[in-house]
Amino acid sequence: MSRYMDVHSGFVGVKAQQLKEAHERDVAIEADEGVHFERAWLDPVSGKAFCLSSGPSREAVMRIHERAGHPTAEVYELPIEVN
């Protein structure tokens, strides 16, 4: 299992409830790919969203996001982390 950060663009003006619903669409199907979406953050001014997950591969994360209706090619594997 690895950790991933994905970046989405174009979410200008999106509200908290919409981000919650988008996240819930990921979570509802994440088990199909062995992925777990941990947290998501949104800057509604720039439209950037960030999503932290863990899973078996970048492609698994991308497949869940695509099926949930918010595909992104920008998924980074994060083998290094500090707290």
Add this chain to the structure above:
Amino acid sequence: MSRYMDVHSGFVGVKAQQLKEAHERDVAIEADEGVHFERAWLDPVSGKAFCLSSGPSREAVMRIHERAGHPTAEVYELPIEVN
């Protein structure tokens, strides 16, 4: 206080110990601006680093990173979050 995500580029091949040291340089001076750096993640293949913080303003986060030797203009305010 708001939450922020900043994105750094060009950290290709950086090791865990180097990210830890960079993070510690931020933490050593963060109180000067009322900022707190919570977590940082690195993809050493693409060279992208992500840093989650809280603080009074984007500019405060940017000043600490600049003084610590790793400036970035890419700092996003994150008023919306899901867990």
